[in-house]
Amino acid sequence: MTAAEAPAVAETAPRPSQRPGWWARLRRNHLAVLGLAILAAIVLTAVAAPILPLPDPNATDLPARLAAPFTPGHLLGADQLGRDMLSRIVWGTRVSLAVGAAAALAAALVGSLIGIVAGFYGRWVDTVLMRAIDMLMAFPYLLLALAIVAALGPGLLNALFAISIVNVPFFARSVRGVTLGLVRRDYVDAARLGGQGDLSILTGEILPNLLPVIVITLSTTLGWMILETAGLSFLGLGAQPPQADLGSMLGEARSLVLVAPHVALIPGLVILLLVIGINLVGDGIRDLLDPRLRSGGLVRPGAATEVAPDAGSLAGDPPDPAALLSVRNLSTHFLLGGERYKAADDVSFDLAPGECLGIVGESGSGKSVTALSILGLVPTPPGRIVKGHIRYRGRDLLCLPLSELQELRGNRIACIFQDPLGTLNPLMTVGEQIAETIRRHQGKGRADAMARAIELMDRVRIPDAAGRAASYPHELSGGQRQRIGIAMALANDPDIIIADEPTTALDVTIQAEVLDLLRDLRRERDTALLFITHDFGVVSDLCDRVMVMYAGRVVETGPVAEVLRDPRHPYTRRLLSCVPVLGRPERALDAIPGLPPAVNRLPRGCHFADRCDRVIDRCRAADVELDPLAPGRASRCIRAREA
Numbered sequence: 001m002t003a004a005e006a007p008a009v010a011e012t013a014p015r016p017s018q019r020p021g022w023w024a025r026l027r028r029n030h031l032a033v034l035g036l037a038i039l040a041a042i043v044l045t046a047v048a049a050p051i052l053p054l055p056d057p058n059a060t061d062l063p064a065r066l067a068a069p070f071t072p073g074h075l076l077g078a079d080q081l082g083r084d085m086l087s088r089i090v091w092g093t094r095v096s097l098a099v100g101a102a103a104a105l106a107a108a109l110v111g112s113l114i115g116i117v118a119g120f121y122g123r124w125v126d127t128v129l130m131r132a133i134d135m136l137m138a139f140p141y142l143l144l145a146l147a148i149v150a151a152l153g154p155g156l157l158n159a160l161f162a163i164s165i166v167n168v169p170f171f172a173r174s175v176r177g178v179t180l181g182l183v184r185r186d187y188v189d190a191a192r193l194g195g196q197g198d199l200s201i202l203t204g205e206i207l208p209n210l211l212p213v214i215v216i217t218l219s220t221t222l223g224w225m226i227l228e229t230a231g232l233s234f235l236g237l238g239a240q241p242p243q244a245d246l247g248s249m250l251g252e253a254r255s256l257v258l259v260a261p262h263v264a265l266i267p268g269l270v271i272l273l274l275v276i277g278i279n280l281v282g283d284g285i286r287d288l289l290d291p292r293l294r295s296g297g298l299v300r301p302g303a304a305t306e307v308a309p310d311a312g313s314l315a316g317d318p319p320d321p322a323a324l325l326s327v328r329n330l331s332t333h334f335l336l337g338g339e340r341y342k343a344a345d346d347v348s349f350d351l352a353p354g355e356c357l358g359i360v361g362e363s364g365s366g367k368s369v370t371a372l373s374i375l376g377l378v379p380t381p382p383g384r385i386v387k388g389h390i391r392y393r394g395r396d397l398l399c400l401p402l403s404e405l406q407e408l409r410g411n412r413i414a415c416i417f418q419d420p421l422g423t424l425n426p427l428m429t430v431g432e433q434i435a436e437t438i439r440r441h442q443g444k445g446r447a448d449a450m451a452r453a454i455e456l457m458d459r460v461r462i463p464d465a466a467g468r469a470a471s472y473p474h475e476l477s478g479g480q481r482q483r484i485g486i487a488m489a490l491a492n493d494p495d496i497i498i499a500d501e502p503t504t505a506l507d508v509t510i511q512a513e514v515l516d517l518l519r520d521l522r523r524e525r526d527t528a529l530l531f532i533t534h535d536f537g538v539v540s541d542l543c544d545r546v547m548v549m550y551a552g553r554v555v556e557t558g559p560v561a562e563v564l565r566d567p568r569h570p571y572t573r574r575l576l577s578c579v580p581v582l583g584r585p586e587r588a589l590d591a592i593p594g595l596p597p598a599v600n601r602l603p604r605g606c607h608f609a610d611r612c613d614r615v616i617d618r619c620r621a622a623d624v625e626l627d628p629l630a631p632g633r634a635s636r637c638i639r640a641r642e643a
């Protein structure tokens, strides 16, 4: 079968995962729940102030002056004028909360509006608005707030204005930054092409995407603004006597710290609790709204995938000593929100020097996770290698110290990714990027490394390589960028290249050229290739052996010609028959019904059973093992040996 004849694997949409609701996710974040409890207690008490049986917060009672907490009639004691501390704290918190929230909302509204308009219209609108914002930011913000209150006169409302104004730049800058990124998105162009006007694009396309950013910024700055308002009141520029807010109570009590510490301690403690509560809830909301942070904390992937300490001892199958790369029982799971996603499970394969192994499967079948696990490139959290051995030239990569693994990456084992624009640094010329890869591993000087980079660019058929070396990634075409990716992978003459769908984004002519290039390189340098693709045509064209994956597991493996001629797993058979074959219009298309199972809720028995046209009761009875049909040939089907 040639590339033109061979069908491509249909890409099916992954099953919509049954994600837990927002409340369930928030509840898992214990710190956010603690913050919510603190905040709810404070806010409810403050809101209920008018109906609570509290004395007048401004009524003085000189005989009770500086009464200690738990004095009868004064649960939290009394201040220097005998006013009930409990009542003043509750009413004062109400004022502080109202002023802080109003200031935050006003700053968010004005700042976001400025940011959206500047980011959306750009040019002189952006210049004028952002220079005005820069002028505001040129002053230390507390000094600016003091100057504004000094100009307007002391008072709570003026403090509110001042705090709002000094926080406007904060919102304007972050919203403008995000808007700038959004206006260049294809869906905004599509809306424009669809005839939508500016207002409709702003409200329909941009604003919904900005809202999480605004809400996150608001929730994380609210506590800060309450503190700033309290600061102004503390200095006597906010709430004016007899009205109390938390800052003014603290300010009035500062001279009494030694005589009656509770008068200062209690408002200080409430400010502390309030700000902690708001910040914890703010962080929780951010985790909730940002899909990358849904696991409950800030995701900072480690330099290498975490490997379970007993990963090696759980892997039962012995490695092949003759193989260049021998992967055994590799299981890489994602632990997300209490669920275990078995992205790659019990995957075993060997790669001989100079051999090309194709990994095929629908979207989400675990091809990339398997390949990325080899170099420890699956992000942890949430990824973890829970079982397996990965032997390269006899060394188990899962046991290597990070420094040795880094030495192998891009050097002995290199990668080519699907999206070269995403993997190339936009601020470095392509020549510099290839040269840097060479210098890092070969220790060559700048000039030598650049000369070698140009040589490699020439080798991957970039016209005018010497001139093009000075180009930035965005100045090259998609096919040229992919060739730069290949040149970088070749820079250190690796033993193995892992190519993750390197031709998917390219048109057929460029795709054919890139495949030719990889074929030549294999021949010339004897480089082994692990080629991930959806396309059986590419597999038949380039690969010696193929491994078909389904729902994280290998379901069939064998020499390409044999698998294409006589597939032994119903999934492989359906993959081969479900897409058109060029030049055979009479051939009926046979799409695979249903969707792959979610890898966190895999069914019992054969994972393909629900979609299989040859299913029998026994398929669902127990886990199906890979059946070794012949040397180098296996199928995970209990009926694989049937005619």
Ligand SMILES: Nc1ncnc2c1ncn2[C@@H]1O[C@H](COP(=O)(O)OP(=O)(O)OP(=O)(O)O)[C@@H](O)[C@H]1O
Residues within 6 Å of the ligand: 334, 336, 341, 343, 344, 361, 362, 363, 364, 365, 366, 367, 368, 369, 370, 379, 382, 599
């Ligand atoms: N960082 C991640 N966090 C959580 N789950 C992930 C992550 N990366 C991959 N997965 C999950 O692991 C499973 C396998 O993904 P993988 O990228 O290996 O699929 P694939 O077969 O390469 O698909 P495609 O052909 O679309 O690239 C999928 O269910 C995917 O949702």
